[in-house]
Amino acid sequence: MARRAEFSLQGRQAFYFALLLAPPLLWLGIVYLGSLFTLLLQSFYAIDEFTTRIVPVFTLATYRQLLTQPAHIDIIVRTLLMAVAVTIAAAVIALPVALYMARYAGPRMKALFYVGVMLPMWTSYLVKVYAWRLILAKQGIASWGFGHLGLMGALDQVLAVPVVGGPSLASSYIGMFVVFVYMWLPFMILPLAAALERVPASLLQASADLGARPGQTFRNVVLPLALPGLAAGSIFTFSLTLGDYIIPSVVGAPGYFIGMMVYQQQGTAGNLPLAAAFSVVPIILIALYLSLAKRLGAFDAL
Numbered sequence: 001m002a003r004r005a006e007f008s009l010q011g012r013q014a015f016y017f018a019l020l021l022a023p024p025l026l027w028l029g030i031v032y033l034g035s036l037f038t039l040l041l042q043s044f045y046a047i048d049e050f051t052t053r054i055v056p057v058f059t060l061a062t063y064r065q066l067l068t069q070p071a072h073i074d075i076i077v078r079t080l081l082m083a084v085a086v087t088i089a090a091a092v093i094a095l096p097v098a099l100y101m102a103r104y105a106g107p108r109m110k111a112l113f114y115v116g117v118m119l120p121m122w123t124s125y126l127v128k129v130y131a132w133r134l135i136l137a138k139q140g141i142a143s144w145g146f147g148h149l150g151l152m153g154a155l156d157q158v159l160a161v162p163v164v165g166g167p168s169l170a171s172s173y174i175g176m177f178v179v180f181v182y183m184w185l186p187f188m189i190l191p192l193a194a195a196l197e198r199v200p201a202s203l204l205q206a207s208a209d210l211g212a213r214p215g216q217t218f219r220n221v222v223l224p225l226a227l228p229g230l231a232a233g234s235i236f237t238f239s240l241t242l243g244d245y246i247i248p249s250v251v252g253a254p255g256y257f258i259g260m261m262v263y264q265q266q267g268t269a270g271n272l273p274l275a276a277a278f279s280v281v282p283i284i285l286i287a288l289y290l291s292l293a294k295r296l297g298a299f300d301a302l
Contacts, residue, residue: 039276039279040276040280041276042054042272042273042275042276043062043063043273043276043277043279043280044058044059044060044062044063044273045057045058045059045062045272045273046059046061046062046273047062047271047273047274052270054272054273062273062274062276062277063277065274065277066274066277066278066281072261072278075255075256075257075258075261075278076258076281078255078256078257079241079242079257079258079259080242080285082173082176082177082180082241082257083237083238083241083242083285084238085177086177086180086181086184086237086238086241087234087237087238087241089177089181090181090184090185090187090188090233090234090237091188091230091233091234091237093181093185093188094185094188094189094192094233095192095226095230097113097117097189097193098189098190098192098193098196098226098229099192099196099222100113101113101114101189101193101196102193102196102197102199103196103199114193117185117186117189117190118186118190120182120186121186125183125246126246128182128183129179129183129246129247129250129251130250132170132175132178132179132182132251133170133250133251136168136169136170136175136178136179136251137168137169137170138167138168138170140168140169140170142169143155143168143169155169158174159172159174166252166253170251170252171252171253172252172253173252173253173255175251175252176247176248176251176252176253179247179251179252180241180244180247183240183247184236184237184240184241187233187236187237187240188233188234188236188237189233190233191228191229191230191232191233191236192226192229192230192233193229194229195225195226195227195228195229195230195232196222196225196226196229198225199221199222199225199226203221203225204217204221204222207220207221231293234289234293235286235289235290238285238286238289239282239286242258242259242281242282242285242286243258243259243282244257244259245257245259245260245262245263246259248260258278258279258281258282261274261275261278262275262278262279263275265278
């Protein structure tokens with residue numbers, strides 16, 4: 001009798017648990033995965049050149065168009081290089097900040113750092129982008145600061161560099177790079193700080209007792225244990241840069257990025273299969289990055 005009551009209670013708990021999970025699982029399965037599957041399916045269709053209608057017949061013509069036209073290859077390479085550069089810069093800037101927050105800052109200073117890191121995330125995305133456009137404009141605060149420091153000549157030389165330069169910081173890939181790093185830096189600092197806080201102090205003490213210098217301790221103890229946080233942050237910065245279309249539209253030199261092409265092709269151009277094919281590129285790049293990070297052991301310390 002007691003066993004039957006126990007089974008009945010467990011069955012009731014399982015029922016309530018399934019009932020609790022049903023809404024988010026349905027949302028994930030239908031809205032998210034369903035729309036993703038539909039997007040992937042659209043990439044195997046093509047546009048009729050005469051009627052401009054989608055032909056729902058399986059074909060690789062859209063991917064052939066994506067991978068054979070030099071303009072499309074340039075867009076993919078440009079986006080990939082920007083994502084890699086932003087990820088590396090964010091990691092270099094975030095690592096010392098996260099290390100100080102996790103290992104050296106006191107309770108009050110740590111709270112102040114966390115608020116300072118998260119405060120920009122509470123501001124409207126569009127407001128920040130347009131504010132940076134004004135800051136980086138030819139007569140903006142950045143140019144004013146360089147002029148007062150006597151570095152206007154150096155800035156002009158940097159802006160004169162082919163490909164990355166431009167008439168002003170707001171119209172160059174350098175300015176776009178700065179805005180990307182600013183936008184995604186909190187997504188790199190927070191995972192890194194969380195990973196560094198989990199590093200046991202006993203390991204650092206043991207490394208020092210064995211005669212390791214601070215640099216050796218950092219390279220051989222701290223950095224390997226921080227790799228999961230670094231991998232998590234880099235996934236955010238890398239993927240967000242790959243898919244963003246607002247920053248390249250507002251700040252930077254003329255030139256399409258993947259997000260801009262997706263927006264244009266599914267909007268004004270009306271070429272949904274090509275937009276879907278472009279959307280598959282970041283998915284493939286992120287999958288390749290995750291497999292590489294796993295092979296390098298970035299997730300072993302999780």
